[in-house]
Amino acid sequence: MTRAARVAITFSTTAVLLAGSAVASAAPPAGFDEFTGIWPTAVDPASCRPGDLVETGIQGEVPLADRTSGYTCNIDLIGQYQGQGAGPISPTYGDCAYLASTFPTNLLGEDAGVQVLDVSDPAHPVRTAVLTEPAMVGGTWESLKVHEGRGLLVGTGVGLIESAGYISVYDISEDCAHPRLLNTTTGSLPNMPVPITTHEGAFSPDGNTYWASGIAPGWVSAVDLTDPTQPMVVWGGLTGVAAHGMGFTPDGNTMFLSNLAGMTILDISAVQNRPPRTVIGHPLPHLGSKIWTDGLLSQHSVYVTYDGVPHIFTVDEGGSGGVKLFDVTEPATPRWRTSAKLAINLPENMDRWAASSAANGAFGYDAHYCTVDRPENPRAMACGWIQSGIRVFDVTDPDRFREIAYFNPPAQTGKNLKLPNSLHATLGSIAAPPIIGTLAVARAILQGETGTGGIVNDRSRLVGGDLSADWCLSPPEFHGDKLYVTCMDNGFMALQLDLAVYPPR
Structure with missing residues (x-):
């Protein structure tokens, strides 16, 4: 089947497939244990424009057949400077x-x-x-x-x-x-x-x-x-x-x-x-x-307020922990309010997480760095989600997030020597398996939430990453209705959010 045909079919079915894979992210389920619990739901998937190159796997996944072209949903690439690639965190100013x-x-x-x-x-x-x-x-x-x-x-x-x-x-x-x-x-x-x-x-x-x-x-x-x-x-x-x-x-x-x-x-x-x-x-x-045990290698936090009440978004760069929102009215006892996860981060999909992200370095489909469009009553949060690309969420309701846009840049396979400043293209691709997610995968298997079929495949090697999907670790920064961001192999990119989705209504 051609890429165009897959896009046409997926456009009409993505929402249905994803809705079947998880209930939308909302307030903590009854009896949820904040230490041992795994957030069980993904955010509502984005509804993309006709003609967008949309995801053909589950939300956040980049199947191998689609990695060369990348994905786009309600975002357009308007400018780029690849240069020699980029390191992890690249800020902007004016x-x-x-x-x-x-x-x-x-x-x-x-x-x-x-x-x-x-x-x-x-x-x-x-x-x-x-x-x-x-x-x-x-x-x-x-x-x-x-x-x-x-x-x-x-x-x-x-x-x-x-x-x-x-x-x-x-x-x-x-x-x-x-x-x-x-x-x-x-x-x-x-x-x-x-x-x-x-x-x-x-x-x-x-x-x-x-x-x-x-x-x-x-x-x-x-x-x-x-x-x-x-x-x-x-x-x-x-x-x-x-x-x-x-x-x-x-x-x-x-x-x-x-x-x-x-x-x-x-x-x-x-x-x-x-x-x-x-x-x-x-x-x-x-x-x-x-x-908490839902995620590991906690990365950073972003302070915001909702109607004057202090909150913290905190990001896990490993273990499919996604982005958590805590009410920090009492700083000594933060209260976990909700989470932003993609379907690929759910326990029942850990086998797919491991299988399709293999042979592309230590990081898989995990969040890394996020920004919000404003600190008081934030409307949108944009994150670098490593192999899942750039993900943008409507966070106006602190008890229920939804995804409104995503952009996954095309793979730069074979350009390792041309990108000496990309951590992914050089040092990051030496070790091939996505070891940062190992514990989450093992936990899901041991608890019977996912299987082992397909985890070991022809891409499950120990060395030699193939750059089949870029690493987007840097925070996408809001400049009005644009996002300025770097991904390691593609370098700097200026992205335009579709006015139909940003600001969220």
């Missing part, structure tokens, strides 16, 4: 985008470092600069972040997964296409590192502090940027067995820190309210924690 670097393979290509793009014409992005300080060349991983209010760009040198010492701070407020290095000595010169561990980072809401985390052993550092020319570590300490991304209350006094399978809630008011350039010499109080 009319500019900053493509994260991947170490050490970026050194094999031309102009290693963070690539700066002028996207004032979204249809024709143009590279305008390359940032080449040690932190920028050393692989920024998930540390490259922008503070809108202060017009600052910060990244750290992560190396392979975790490193220490180097941070660069740039002024992008005046000319975002040509960032100006502010810390020309401390943190940028090879002989002047700062005492931080690095993997991920985030700005405090006021932009005066950059928080750096180094995963294991849970060390987190607060870097004072009140004088951005001289980054100064004002606090550092252990927060648990692991530390990943983070979210904050708007006053900057509370941190929701992602860990291995949950989040740790910290009182960081001593750092937030310090006199500038003052070292905090005592541990930060733990307000509480939330641990």
